[in-house]
Amino acid sequence: MAKYTLNINGKKQEVEVSAETPILWVLRNHLKLVGTKYGCGIAQCGSCTVHLNGVATRSCMLPVSAVGNQEITTIEGLSEHGDHPVQKAWLEVDVAQCGYCQSGQIMTATALLNNNPSPTDEEIEGAMNGNICRCGTYTRIKKAIKLASES
Amino acid sequence: MTLVQTKIGRRAFIKNTGMASGGLVLGFSWLNSCKPEQATKIAAIEMPKEWFDINAYLKIGDNGIATILSPNPEFGQGVITSMPMIVAEELDIAWKNVLVEQAPFNAELFGRQFTGGSQGIRRGWEGLRLAGATARQMLKEAAAQAWQVPVSEINTESGILKHTGSDKTGSYGEFAAAAAQLSVPEEVQLKEVSDFKIIGHSKKNVKGKEIVTGKPLFGVDYMKGGMLYAMPVFPPAFGMKLKDFDMASVQSMPGIRDVFKIRTHEEDYQRNGFDTTTFTEPIIIVGDSNWEVMQAKKAIRAQWEPFEDYSFPMMGRGGAQTVTVPSGLERSSAHMAKMQEMDAKPGRVVRRDGNPEAAFKKAAKVIERSYSCPFLAHNCMEPINFFAHVTDDKAELAGPLQAPEFIEGTLATRLGLPIEKIDIHMTRMGGGFGRRAYCHYAVEAALVSKKVNAPVQLMYSREDDMTFGIYRPAYYATYKAALDENNNLLAFHVKAGGIPEHPLAANRFPAGAIDNYLAETWEIPSNITIGAFRAPRSNFIAGAEQSFLDELASEMGKDPIEFRLELLDRATKDPVGENNDYEAERYAGVLKLVKEKSNWGINDSGLNRGVSAYFCHNSYVAHVLDLKMENGTPKVANVSCAIDCGIVVNPDAAANMAEGAIIDGIGNAMFGEMTFSEGRPDKSNFNDYRMIRMGEAPKNIEVHFVKNEIAPTGMGEPPFPPIFGAYANALYKATGQRHYHQPFGSNKPQIIG
Structure with a gap:
């Protein structure tokens, strides 16, 4: 277990998880941002797609330790009022x-x-x-x- | 206006005092969890200061807006929009002043809250109309009393009450409090179809905004403080069961709270028809997060062993029976050999008209073709999951399920709680397609919660979901036609079977159109569990039959649409037999409409076109599919679809359903397949189970509805079965080869990197 400070939807978020934990589960289980969905766990279905520095990325195979201070945007952060x-x-x-x-x-x-x-x-x-x-x-x-x- | 007695669903219209005090008890509702000002902003509608319950389906606010409850579970078919549209139509309120919520599960109030068999709108139609119409009548009576005028002189228009003969007007909001105190009228007026202002006029999905902003709508999004995450470990193959497992292998892993096995049913439990389950003794791992539990699932050391034949009692459609599950580790290659063996033997005769045997003997030509399809996994995008919080005296459950009433009793029995202590919330489902009619996973979640004494979310991994079973069965059918020397059709024979059920509806077309007709069935038992899959049985037999009719038309030198219309003409004017379960004229109607809309036979010589039509779930659908070959790969350019499902409540949403059914059907015709080696499913995730993707979907789909005033019939399933035939027939035109065995294309997925 280690502490990670993540930049999610423009906000700093701290989590304490093991290094290999995929961002998908950090979002869903730890930060309660459940708009990002689990579909397959092997990056074949795209349900878990987030933006990592603006690039569409499958969060189910993205370990928390690989993110650093890159910007993560989830569906909840795409627009303030759902008007993107x-x-x-x-x-x-x-x-x-x-x-x-x-x-x-x-x-x-x-x-x-x-x-x-x-x-x-x-x-x-x-x-x-x-x-x-x-x-x-x-x-x-x-x-x-x-x-x-x-x- | 039609006067209608309000007997149907009357219980729902009689005000429920238990609910009246604090407003209706709503289901899992994100909007409802918001503060009023926040809800006002999100819903873009001013919230009232006070709500008045008119009946179980609706309440009206003091500012005239209405909340309408959608009784049935929603899995993408759109009833959460279309059911309230029906209520709003008869209530006569502007759609922009309607808020929609999922109703709680309460069979006493709402009747059958079941998503399946494309019956939601058909069976709900009258009750939903009455819910709106009785409320409107009560509002009219309240206004009549206040204004001291006869109720017959009161009219309504989009939420406004008006007195003819004076200038008195008032909004529903002004009279809602008084209306809520009135008794339910014995008789109400329903609108004429021609007066509909909401029904038949497309409305957007009421949950659209919440979907595109990622709000927690789904079972898997359900959260509760102190909630633990649980996942199952199942035997690796059908025909196997748990022997033993080593708790120490995972107990000390990070985030793991508990490891144990559960029994879904007690041994002597009499199952109902929807209590289907595959592995009744899973290992359960409970922990602090899904990821940690997934790691323990990989690490656990467990031993499995083959089971012997076993039986359990069941109360099914045919009464009490004993179901025997055969032992063995089954293989797909052996399945095919067994099906061909059964196909070669006489079957069980399920319909006979005329003297088919004699007709076949004197035939100048006999055409015989065999068709097959494999097992299919449902592969709903939201994996199986359920939330449960079970305490000593009650059980609170929430999650995706199509048939709450069928699992309620099972839960009560298994938990030893009275039914009224079991509360089931219906969450939006991330797909269902039949799979979530079998809600064993709610029982599993409840048993886990009880064991760990905490709220629990049980979730299957994709692999658990795909390999658990409850599949679309494998089917096989042989069609035979007898022709005389002038290519006239003398006799028709179909023999169809499957593992473990047959797919035949013997009284459907072309039964009724041919003098000498024989239908036979057979079945092969199996321990691979099966369940409803979008248009059960029809989803195979339609494609087989419509492919055979196409080949037959070709042998007879006839246009495939004209050939079908000739048969339907016979079935209309002089039907053979008594029990034909389709209306031949409506069947012909969709063929004629699709012929017109697709410009069939007009400048289409360069196109590879396939036609197909089918009747199921009380509705009629015909497709014309145009296919192109691009670098040796078939690409669907266009699909024209004609549907007769009676009155269409929400046309654009219904078209969306049809488009989805067409894409789903093409995907399964081309790629869909589950196979088995030594009982083990050969595919367990989307890297080996091929699903249709955007590039393989048709470039264009046009959906046309037959316009009539017939009460609505099925919509979600009927466009699915016939697309298999249209695809196969177009593929023949494109390649010169007939395709008899699904899947027609490569079942190897592209790896997405």
Whole structure:
């Protein structure tokens, strides 16, 4: 066990956990930030996606000891009032079915648009390939990303 | 206006005094946990100073806004929006003035709170309308009394009461207190379908904002002070059970509180039909965090052994019975050999029309094709989990479940508590697809909480979730058609079976359309557990049947849509047999609509198109799927879908469901497969179980609804089964090869790095 000071959603947060603990579980169990979801634990489904210094990162395989003072942004920190253009586009297209994977989808999509404000269909598919939606909302996710890219 | 007796669901309309004092007891509600000013801000609606309970479904605030409760569990099908829409329509209130909450589980008030069989809206329709209409009537009566005018002279419009003949008006908020004191009317007027202002007009998911901001909506997000984290350790294979385990191997690991085994059911317990479970004696590890418990799961030393055949009593649909679970470590290769062996033998005849044997004897040509599909895991994105806090005198439970009423009694029996001491909160589910109708994990969580005397969240790892069983069964079907020398269809024969159940609905199309028809079934017992999976049985047999009809049409030199319409025409005008369970005209209706909307037969020579149609869950769906080959890989360019599910409550949300069903179906047709080696599931996570991803989904999906005024029927499941056939038929056009055995594509996932 060791103490770590993490920079999460613009706030310093202290946790005492073992070095290999993935950020996913630090967020969920220790900091009660449960918007980031567990789906597979092996970085194959994307439900646990957060931003690490703005880069979409699977938090289920990101050990707390590897983070240092890099900035972590979770779905809770994406916008203050839930009005990030990607969140607004998600609502406009009414993307969600069960909604469980959507925070990960939104975090991946946001990172994509930060780097590439007008992605093509192929670029969207490439960036979103790591995020599974079991309900099958893929066509709406793509539509929402395009809508957000226009705003 | 239609006058309707208020007998249905009357108990829910009679004010419950137990709830009246402090407002309704709401379910797991994030909004409700907020302070009023915060809730006002988040909901973007002014909160009232006081609420008045009109009936169990709704309360009205002194400022005229309404809170409507959605009775059924929500797993993404959208009832949390569409059920309150039905209430709001008959209440006659502006949708922007409605707040929605998940109802508590209370079968006495709300009847069957069950998500499954696509029955939510169909069975809820009348009761939900009455809940709104009785409330509106009570508000009208309250206004009539206050204004000293006959109630017949009062009208409503979007939350405003008006007196015809004077300028008296008032909002629902002004009369809510008085209305709440009135008795429930014996008779109420329901709106005409043509007067609907909310039903049929798309509304956004009421939980959308909470979803996109990551609020704690799901069972796995449930938190309570002092809560411990528990995870199970199960045998590695079907056919095995726990022999022994070494507690010392993990007891001293960091963050580990306790290690023990539980028994989900007592040996003599008579299970109900939804008490399906696979491993009744798991090891449980309890600790301070999921991660620490996961490490202990990896480290624990346990011995497992094969079990002998065993039996348990069950009260199922067919009454009391004894279920025997066979011993053995099963293999998928042996499964296929056994299914083919059964297929070669005579089956159990479940329907016979005319003289099929004689017709086959005199046939000029017989076409025979066999189809199969593997077991499938549900793979809901939210892994199995449940919260429990069990004390000596009560049990508080919360989590994702489709059928609370089926587990309530099981919990009561197992915990030795009266049913009224068991409180189950229904959380939003991260998918369900049938899996969460079997809520053994609530019992497991309760037993763990009782043992450690603390609130506990039990969660399965993805691997536990995927390898536990309760799968979609493996099925096999052989279709035969007899043609005369002029390619007229003389007879039709289907023989279908599976492990451990058969998939056939013998009275469905094309039964009723063919003079000589024979249907047979068979089954092979297994210790691999199965359960409902989106459109059970139909999810295989539709694809097999619709692929066979396609090949048959081709052999007969007919257009596949025209061939189906000819058969349906026969079933409409001169149906064969008595018990045909579909309406042939509605069936033909969706085929005609999809033909029109997809421009079938018009400039489509360059497209690889497949058509398919099916009836299940009281609804009719037809798809036309266009497929392109890109570098040898099939890509779905477009899917046109036509649905007849009666009145569509929330059209855009219903379209979302259909789009999801289409993508889910294409994914499972192409990739979905669970196989077994020596009883052990060969796949345990998304690195080896291939799921459809965005790049494999259709580029475009168009959903069209047949417009009619028929009371709503199933929506979540019906678009799923026929997509398998449309895909297979398009794949034939694209590749020149018929595909008979699912999955049609590679089951090896791409590794995502």
